[in-house]
Amino acid sequence: MTVQRADARRNYARILAVAEEEVAAHGADASLEQIARTAGVGSATVRRHFPGRRALLEAVFSERIEALCARAAELAGAADARAALLDWLGALTTYAASARGMADALVQDGMDDPEHVNACSAKLTGAADPLLRHATRAGAVAPGVTTADLITLVTGIVLVTEHHPDPAAEAHRLLGLTMEGVSPRR
Amino acid sequence: MTVQRADARRNYARILAVAEEEVAAHGADASLEQIARTAGVGSATVRRHFPGRRALLEAVFSERIEALCARAAELAGAADARAALLDWLGALTTYAASARGMADALVQDGMDDPEHVNACSAKLTGAADPLLRHATRAGAVAPGVTTADLITLVTGIVLVTEHHPDPAAEAHRLLGLTMEGVSPRR
DNA sequence: TACGATACGGAGGGCCCCGCCATTTAGCAA
DNA sequence: TTGCTAAATGGCGGGGCCCTCCGTATCGTA
Structure with missing residues (x-):
């Protein structure tokens, strides 16, 4: 984990943006999979950037x-x-x-x-x-x-x-x- | 629903007893299926007696x-x-x-x-x-x-x-x- | 005893969380 | 440019939970 790759940072931002909307809409119980789907990434990627719902919130x-x-x-x-x-x-x-x-x-x-x-x-x-x-x-x-x-x-x-x-x-x-x-x- | 059958009342009491333990142990998020399993009844029976988690609680x-x-x-x-x-x-x-x-x-x-x-x-x-x-x-x-x-x-x-x-x-x-x-x- | 009404519970669908691993891709070096 | 390697990805399968449906077992009564 030297500096994190560019695409990783892109995805991070993308996921975070979607997560904000999703959490605003559905509260803390927002579905991580739904966030992944909306962000156009695999669910594994979400949990890689944010291990656990807590980290995301x-x-x-x-x-x-x-x-x-x-x-x-x-x-x-x-x-x-x-x-x-x-x-x-x-x-x-x-x-x-x-x-x-x-x-x-x-x-x-x-x-x-x-x-x-x-x-x-x-x-x-x-x-x-x-x-x-x-x-x-x-x-x-x-x-x-x-x-x-x-x-x-x-x-x-x-x-x-x-x-x-x-x-x-x-x-x-x-x-x-x-x-x-x-x-x-x- | 005339008077409710005897076995139904038995199951009701049984489920309630299990539910008390289970809720005490796991809080309000206790699994209804787990309760059913422990009580030895089908999950459908639980929700028949208690429509929704709220009713059970x-x-x-x-x-x-x-x-x-x-x-x-x-x-x-x-x-x-x-x-x-x-x-x-x-x-x-x-x-x-x-x-x-x-x-x-x-x-x-x-x-x-x-x-x-x-x-x-x-x-x-x-x-x-x-x-x-x-x-x-x-x-x-x-x-x-x-x-x-x-x-x-x-x-x-x-x-x-x-x-x-x-x-x-x-x-x-x-x-x-x-x-x-x-x-x-x- | 025989017959309804009542109650049961297993199966199946939908959604979700999680971990694994083969595959893709970015970034660097020759 | 072209390789090469480590980083990053995402599909897949397993396990759970919730819910509904419907064939079946059981109770209570005639």
């Missing part, structure tokens, strides 16, 4: 992940640490809710393979960590809350609202409840 | 659902409405977390078939409604929160903690955060 959502990391960087220096955190979590929710299957990609993340912590949640966690730290230092976040907790909660909310008539709106509403507290101690 | 979890409804009734007249609500949500979390697949059964609930609102969430919602009303009247719950919201949130939390080393503990921790508020307004 990671690749498909990597752009969005990057965008979210960038957004986190933007918000890192904001004056209102709490607002910045909520803003970012809202953005995460929007992204995840709009992309069928992204939540599934996140939930199975970091647990499947023993070592190989999935790149998705790892990147997100790293990017959002400063936001949480600032907010915590400002006393705006309950003690003991980790970045992973935040992402996990959002993931759960998105997962469970996936079949809702208006997923994004419902997800944001539930996110608001979770942040403010459903039943805050007086 | 409903049957499998119905006992737990009943137990939760009973618990809600017990707590309905408690002095501390907020504590009662939190108690019940904790119980729901415990049950759902201990039964692999119960959360999945709940999440797809009420959305799949257009009319046929699934019996699972319907029963739970009905049973928990009084608890929420009491708590709301006591001002212990944020305005606009519905019983369905509560169950949805718990479902999401359980779903997303399913692959955690200690699912129940993690689920309860996140539930606590959600109730108290991750980032409550000062």
